[in-house]
Amino acid sequence: MNINKIRNFIMKNKENTFSFKFKGARNQTEEFIGKIIGVYRSIFTVKVNNYTGRVKSYSYNDVLTGSLEIKEIVLKK
Numbered sequence: 001m002n003i004n005k006i007r008n009f010i011m012k013n014k015e016n017t018f019s020f021k022f023k024g025a026r027n028q029t030e031e032f033i034g035k036i037i038g039v040y041r042s043i044f045t046v047k048v049n050n051y052t053g054r055v056k057s058y059s060y061n062d063v064l065t066g067s068l069e070i071k072e073i074v075l076k077k
Contacts (some may be wrong), residue, residue, distance in 0.1 A: 021069040
């Protein structure tokens with residue numbers, strides 16, 4: 001996958017909700033559910049689905065290097 005494919009995926013899925021897993025420094029991992037709310041030239045923003053309504057920003061390179069995993073949410077019936 002390359003940056004352009006990642007950017008196109010993010011643009012097509014703006015306003016959709018996904019499960020995110022971010023692998024930070026020193027083996028810190030953060031998992032959350034959020035909605036892609038903004039798509040810009042170098043970054044995209046995600047609104048976290050919790051009571052705080054926090055907004056996080058990530059670069060397309062975070063997805064390319066595997067630091068940020070984006071997974072589709074599958075609801076069981």
